[in-house]
Amino acid sequence: MEILSAEQIRAWDEYTLQHEPIASIDLMERAAASCLAWLEKAGYAGRSFSIYCGKGNNGGDGLALARMLSDWDCPVAVHILEFGNIGTEDFQINLARLHSTPVEVRFVQGPEHFHPIPPGDVLIDALLGSGLNRKLEGVTAQLAEHLNASGNEIISIDIPSGLFVGRSSKDNTVIRATHTLSFQVYKPAFLMPENEAWVGEVHILDIGLHPGFLAQAAGEAELLDTGIIEAIYKPRKSFAHKGNFGHALLVAGSYGKMGAAVLAAKACLRAGSGLLTCSIPGCGYVILQTAVPEAMLVMDPDERIHTAVPPDLDKYSVIGIGPGLGQEERTVAFFRDLLRQSKKPMVVDADALNILAAHPDLHSMLPPYSILTPHPKEFERLFGAAADDYARFDRAREQARRLGVIIVLKGHYTFIAMPGGKSYFNSTGNAGMAKGGSGDVLTGILTALLGQSYSPGEAALLGVYLHGLAGDLAADTHSQESMLPSDLADHLGKAFQRISKRQ
Structure with a gap:
């Protein structure tokens, strides 16, 4: 299995949009559905959820998941971190879809808008994805610390918010995930000993990105899997x-x-x-x-x-x-x-x-x-x-x-x-x-x-x-x-x- 950089993963998304073809909003729907399927398999059906979203595509994944969980009749509250921007196009589409559900949407501009976290809630971290290029600061860092201090289970979508994909995050504020639900391939960050406390248990979910991309992508490294080992192993010949x-x-x-x-x-x-x-x-x-x-x-x-x-x-x-x-x-x-x-x-x-x-x-x-x-x-x-x-x-x-x-x-x-x-x-x-x-x-x-x-x-x-x-x-x-x-x-x-x- 290839291990890809954040840039390569974005390029794979684009390749899929062009060659499948599929609309980006539908690819986001696939990602959220794969997270929902994992939650069901892992026994989270019937739990209550607090979902924390940024206004990028990672937040859009969180909004789509909130709608799907609501269809399950799970109690869901969504907290959207405001940065003054209106959000990506796909984020806005999923926000409009969410308004047709009973899900409560709360907007967070500062610490005064941090709601008390119910002790039994499963927290979904959809604040920031793998495109992060600077450490968390201000209200974003304060919100991450607020979630970490809750003691609740935290499930991060794509990557724990605040964690860099391809460079060290030492001494930074990072969400401490219990589980990380990432897509298609491992990211370098998941394999670094220094990140153990943040990534929790990593689960790689298949969202159907076009396999043709990997034929032209040279990853930073590969993860040894059964396919590689089967190609190497040589059974003994009978007359040896x-x-x-x-x-x-x-x-x-x-x-x-x-x-x-x-x-x-x-x-x-x-x-x-x-x-x-x-x-x-x-x-x-x-x-x-x-x-x-x-x-x-x-x-x-x-x-x-x-x-x-x-x-x-x-x-x-x-x-x-x-x-x-x-x-x-x-x-x-x-x-x-x-x-x-x-x-x-x-x-x-x-x-x-x-x-x-x-x-x-x-x-x-x-x-x-x-x-x-x-x-x-x-x-x-x-x-x-x-x-x-x-x-x-x-x-x-x-x-x-x-x-x-x-x-x-x-x-x-x-x-x-x-x-x-x-x-x-x-x-x-x-x-x-x-x-x-x-x-x-x-x-x-x-x-x-x-x-x-x-x-x-x-x-x-x-x-x-x-x-x-x-x-x-x-x-x-x-x-x-x-x-x-x-x-x-x-x-x-x-x-x-x-x-x-x-x-």
Whole structure:
């Protein structure tokens, strides 16, 4: 699913008006009807509503919805924020239509016109849509604060009023929606961690915009969905053998951190690696042989840390490095030697990222199309602090291009920046995965896929999606609170089954 800017969404509306064809007032009717259908499905029939409208087309959506709710015999009051202008043409048409209903219309010029909000009312925010270009001020900001202070459920149409689509709204006054009913595609604002408190639960409603527009629109990014994943996933052929699915080398673990190696190794095997060799210090021998008997081992001469590059690197189709690695001085020298000797794309995580952050001269030694998997703090150590989430994602795109690598910036909507400029947000996963060790599992998954017949870009997208899907399945089994990172590896089989059933 494409993620479009506010300008592109307006262009899509215009494209639909020209190519369907349809009148703009009828497109507004579709939008309101889709909101009504969602309210019915979500159990809001029979509730009372207070609808707050600006005088633009977002307000027109609110007026059309008010009329439809009145037809349901729901108690509805409409509050129109006055700016002195007469409103858009479609707003005025819907206002005239509303006057033929029993809906009470109130006009708000200032705080003295703020009516007390009945405790049971559902508040509909149709004040300002995605065309907002400056922060809320004056009576508009005061009204937003009035609604936020009510404690009532707030449902925003299109986007919470006061929230910018494509830039940060930090420290601004914004409606705090319980639900956001938006249209056709995700907007960048819905995917930013800093906006979580404002957007609530986002629901994308289909209002029948002309599909032909997407063929010519290059979105800011795409949301990973089943269509993208189905196009990437390759079912196994019946006569395949282990040599068809790669020989992965996983460089992980150190004294006291062998669990990270175990998690990554199990995930690598569950993600389909044909052969797996783990490079570990001596202290991990019994642990790995016991916990992951399917893995082969190559032992570092040191008992506690990594110091020596394993022999015969050419026999491995992929290298994953970082989980539990440690950052000892000799381990840094080891990593430098490994980068000198290996030219195949590798998966770089955890302490390997921290070593890169402490030694920027190593950046240029990364093999092209390697996959880096930082969480936000690791990303900051690598590339510097960003003023806000939008700036952080822009920096990830910039650094992916500069280094010629794939950057997987982990989070609720994990962000994948490709070296060619394309970027993606993941749609799977949940807060139960916010536990130490979840990233080690992702490293194992990515290493396995990169060693198989997937390109680095395909491996990154499929791996991140599978990781999140396994997390969703694990949460269904154990709850978000009780699920463990090891449960992610254990649910990879069901995740693959979920994908393969769609083939």
